[in-house]
Amino acid sequence: MTDLSLSTTSNDVLTDPATAITSAQHRLALVVIVLTNFLLSFGFRLWQSLFNNFAVQELGVRADQIGLVQSIREIPGLLGFSVGLLALLLTEMRIAGLSVVLMGVGIAMTGGVSSLPGLIASTLVMSIGFHFFLSSNSSAVLLLFGEDDAPRTLGRLSSLSAVTALAGAGVVFLALDALGFRTLFYATGALVAVGGLALLPWGRQPTRPVRTRRRTPVRRRYWLYYTLEFLMGSRRHIFTTFAIFLLVREYRVTAQTITVLFVINNLIGTFLYQQFGKIIARFGERRMLTLNFALLIFVFLGYAYIPLLPVLYVLFVADQVLFGFRIALSSYFQKIAIRPEEITPNISLGQTINHIAAVIIPVVGGVVWETIGSRYTFLVGVGIAILSLTLVQWMHTEA
Numbered sequence: 001m002t003d004l005s006l007s008t009t010s011n012d013v014l015t016d017p018a019t020a021i022t023s024a025q026h027r028l029a030l031v032v033i034v035l036t037n038f039l040l041s042f043g044f045r046l047w048q049s050l051f052n053n054f055a056v057q058e059l060g061v062r063a064d065q066i067g068l069v070q071s072i073r074e075i076p077g078l079l080g081f082s083v084g085l086l087a088l089l090l091t092e093m094r095i096a097g098l099s100v101v102l103m104g105v106g107i108a109m110t111g112g113v114s115s116l117p118g119l120i121a122s123t124l125v126m127s128i129g130f131h132f133f134l135s136s137n138s139s140a141v142l143l144l145f146g147e148d149d150a151p152r153t154l155g156r157l158s159s160l161s162a163v164t165a166l167a168g169a170g171v172v173f174l175a176l177d178a179l180g181f182r183t184l185f186y187a188t189g190a191l192v193a194v195g196g197l198a199l200l201p202w203g204r205q206p207t208r209p210v211r212t213r214r215r216t217p218v219r220r221r222y223w224l225y226y227t228l229e230f231l232m233g234s235r236r237h238i239f240t241t242f243a244i245f246l247l248v249r250e251y252r253v254t255a256q257t258i259t260v261l262f263v264i265n266n267l268i269g270t271f272l273y274q275q276f277g278k279i280i281a282r283f284g285e286r287r288m289l290t291l292n293f294a295l296l297i298f299v300f301l302g303y304a305y306i307p308l309l310p311v312l313y314v315l316f317v318a319d320q321v322l323f324g325f326r327i328a329l330s331s332y333f334q335k336i337a338i339r340p341e342e343i344t345p346n347i348s349l350g351q352t353i354n355h356i357a358a359v360i361i362p363v364v365g366g367v368v369w370e371t372i373g374s375r376y377t378f379l380v381g382v383g384i385a386i387l388s389l390t391l392v393q394w395m396h397t398e399a
Contacts, residue, residue, distance in 0.1 A: 043192035046168035053255035067366020077355025083135040084345040095136035100196035103129030108189025233357035238381035285332040286395035292325040293389035300381035
């Protein structure tokens, strides 16, 4: 196969045989990973539960404007490759810890927003932390665990995130009326930022990698991974931008009700996300992603054509649960990677590709919504799911 290279540099990670990972180091690294995932999940889920209601009720944001905000929110994802650059100076775990701190700052900034530009600025800061965490956290897990354990570990972390998100949802449900949107944003952002700072001294990665400056290896072998990352980014924002906005804008669903839906999502996710890792390890990535996209077609058709609120609630939960299959794409790449040192730069590149679509879809979807109706935004999602379902059939993990 012909290999291509990006003009940006990244890092290869080579483990020094003289520095074996002790069980104590491994346990400490795992504890720090768990706690940073806790903070990220708590902060992000609370922000996500409040954001659309805050934007609509206090700022009067329209569909095209929310699309613009969400599009700008995804711009940091285009810089995912720079995690590979940062890894020349810092370990993946240290990058993840700093990312949690930055996300907390962005959440706190949201509490002071009074205009669309302010909403864009605070969302951008939050998003930089969030997206840099995604790449660095996934890479840290893939480097610490073997091919059989990595999907299970990612599944357990997803399950843990679901559990901890319940705490954030409970705060919204119990405290929103008493404290209001802004106080909750201030308090949550401070908690996440301070917690991230406290964990930084403990974020020592047990491997002692030898860093060499090389170009990110973009191979024809990885074309399907790159393509599916692009489609995953497109599919994701049909849900994260427009499914929630549909409930808030068209059906006047309250923040408490949105929070209850996330609680249900997370209760189901507590069990299913961990099972997803085991199921993927047993049945393989192709079969599980096939099931995922086949079901997703019906979910988006429901958004487009079923105006019954109880049915939309069910579809909302189903959509979120299906997103748990996302870990299959990371474990697929781990299996097809030619060398372990190609994992970190290509996972980061995958995030960049994912967010190219994520920058485009919110703007396009918002314009479609405002010009010809919300139904057609979700029909775009149907097309994305059908294309993804077709491409997944090309997945093979043989060396």
